[in-house]
Amino acid sequence: MSGNSQNTLKCDVLIIGAGMAGVAASIASASLGAHVILVESGLFFGGTAVRALHRDLCGWFANTVELPSSTINDGLAVEFVQRMIREPFLGKIRPMGRVHVLSVNPGSVRDMLGQWLTEYSGLQTQLHSRFVDLDYAAGHVNSVRIATRLTTQTIEPGVVIDASGDGAVIGACGAVAAETRVSERQYAGFSFFVTGIEGPGELLPIEIPYHLSHAVKSGVLPHFAKFTNFAPAHEIRSKTVSGTVKLSVPPEEFETEEAKNFAGAVHAELKQRLRTYANAEIRYLSPQIIRRDGLRLRGAHILRSREILSAKKFGDGVVKNAWPMEIWDQKHGPQFRYLAPEEHYEIPLRCLESVEFDNLLAAGRCISVSSRALGSTRVTGPCWSLGEQAGLHAARILTRS
Numbered sequence: 001m002s003g004n005s006q007n008t009l010k011c012d013v014l015i016i017g018a019g020m021a022g023v024a025a026s027i028a029s030a031s032l033g034a035h036v037i038l039v040e041s042g043l044f045f046g047g048t049a050v051r052a053l054h055r056d057l058c059g060w061f062a063n064t065v066e067l068p069s070s071t072i073n074d075g076l077a078v079e080f081v082q083r084m085i086r087e088p089f090l091g092k093i094r095p096m097g098r099v100h101v102l103s104v105n106p107g108s109v110r111d112m113l114g115q116w117l118t119e120y121s122g123l124q125t126q127l128h129s130r131f132v133d134l135d136y137a138a139g140h141v142n143s144v145r146i147a148t149r150l151t152t153q154t155i156e157p158g159v160v161i162d163a164s165g166d167g168a169v170i171g172a173c174g175a176v177a178a179e180t181r182v183s184e185r186q187y188a189g190f191s192f193f194v195t196g197i198e199g200p201g202e203l204l205p206i207e208i209p210y211h212l213s214h215a216v217k218s219g220v221l222p223h224f225a226k227f228t229n230f231a232p233a234h235e236i237r238s239k240t241v242s243g244t245v246k247l248s249v250p251p252e253e254f255e256t257e258e259a260k261n262f263a264g265a266v267h268a269e270l271k272q273r274l275r276t277y278a279n280a281e282i283r284y285l286s287p288q289i290i291r292r293d294g295l296r297l298r299g300a301h302i303l304r305s306r307e308i309l310s311a312k313k314f315g316d317g318v319v320k321n322a323w324p325m326e327i328w329d330q331k332h333g334p335q336f337r338y339l340a341p342e343e344h345y346e347i348p349l350r351c352l353e354s355v356e357f358d359n360l361l362a363a364g365r366c367i368s369v370s371s372r373a374l375g376s377t378r379v380t381g382p383c384w385s386l387g388e389q390a391g392l393h394a395a396r397i398l399t400r401s
């Protein structure tokens with residue numbers, strides 16, 4: 001379906017961003033025989049899930065009381081979970097409040113995805129390569145420029161999938177519906193991984209925010225320190241415990257250096273206030289602040305929070321989700337709005353398709369949803385399945401044209 005001229009590379013499907021959505025899109029398109037190029041500005045696969053040191057992957061299961069026996073979406077979601085729970089990755093499905101999550105080691109997501117992507121001969125991956133801009137005319141993307149470390153490449157794709165999280169491609173061609181208003185932007189995240197806390201650690205997810213609230217009350221830490229939470233690694237009942245301390249930071253004013261200083265201040269306070277934390281050590285920090293809001297596609301449908309909470313289904317529903325709407329509100333802190341037990345809603349294909357462009361799709365965080373609805377659609381499970389659906393749909397568009 002494609003070939004290369006001397007100066008320009010051609011491919012069937014070009015995917016920008018190798019987070020959960022981009023990787024799933026690549027695998028889905030490549031499985032159907034498309035020639036795929038996956039471009040990622042970072043140095044690894046997995047995107048935010050790896051960068052933010054996620055321990056709990058959310059939105060993979062139905063909203064049930066019992067331990068789920070399968071994923072809420074079929075297809076690549078089933079295979080993702082099967083691969084993650086096998087040797088050597090040993091992820092575990094566990095309850096978290098009213099929902100279930102897949103607990104993993106963040107490094108294992110990166111390694112597993114990296115291995116998986118090598119299984120397709122038609123799939124070419126380019127790390128350390130950045131989407132720069134594109135040429136388009138009459139509602140069609142003609143070519144895309146990618147800056148690699150040494151050169152700038154031009155790629156002529158059949159279909160482009162924006163899986164950049166922040167909507168880099170849709171921003172460059174004006175296919176944007178929405179950007180969350182500054183006053184409504186939610187807390188961004190910054191995490192650090194800590195080892196050497198004295199166990200057993202069952203109470204740490206409560207003790208850590210409790211002690212940090214006291215540090216806030218005494219004026220030692222800013223007010224958002226009280227929204228910190230702790231996601232333990234698997235060995236919570238052993239003598240020493242490790243895990244990810246997840247900080248909330250203001251989305252606008254904070255730069256990465258300030259987030260690092262804030263992480264240091266939180267760590268120092270915990271050492272003083274929490275006896276079992278006295279000998280804890282920071283092993284690694286997120287490389288950058290992780291923002292929740294970015295540009296989103298102008299699709300034929302914009303999914304709204306009321307459709308999520310009323311468990312709406314659509315004729316063109318392609319992804320199911322039962323994850324609550326998580327709003328990390330700057331005024332009121334984190335708020336969770338759950339669907340009724342056993343319920344789920346659907347995300348229609350129209351949220352992935354551009355209104356203006358016939359060969360542009362969005363997947364993952366930058367699909368066509370309202371800023372509040374994004375509070376539910378942005379977790380890793382739906383992002384993965386949205387990627388898969390975008391990859392499958394790209395192959396359909398190619399067959400049509």
Ligand SMILES: Cc1cc2nc3c(=O)[nH]c(=O)nc-3n(C[C@H](O)[C@H](O)[C@H](O)COP(=O)(O)OP(=O)(O)OC[C@H]3O[C@@H](n4cnc5c(N)ncnc54)[C@H](O)[C@@H]3O)c2cc1C
Nearest residue numbers: 017019020021041047048058130131164165189364365380
């Ligand atoms: C603070 C915070 C905490 C979260 N906690 C959890 C959690 O505990 N569990 C959970 O399941 N979900 C969590 N989420 C949500 C989830 O991690 C992400 O929303 C989801 O992983 C997004 O996947 P994605 O593939 O759409 O985008 P991303 O994972 O953001 O991937 C986009 C990729 O595109 C690349 N990229 C961007 N621009 C370019 C460009 N110009 N050229 C090339 N590449 C580019 C980026 O480097 C990145 O790798 C959290 C989100 C945030 C912000």
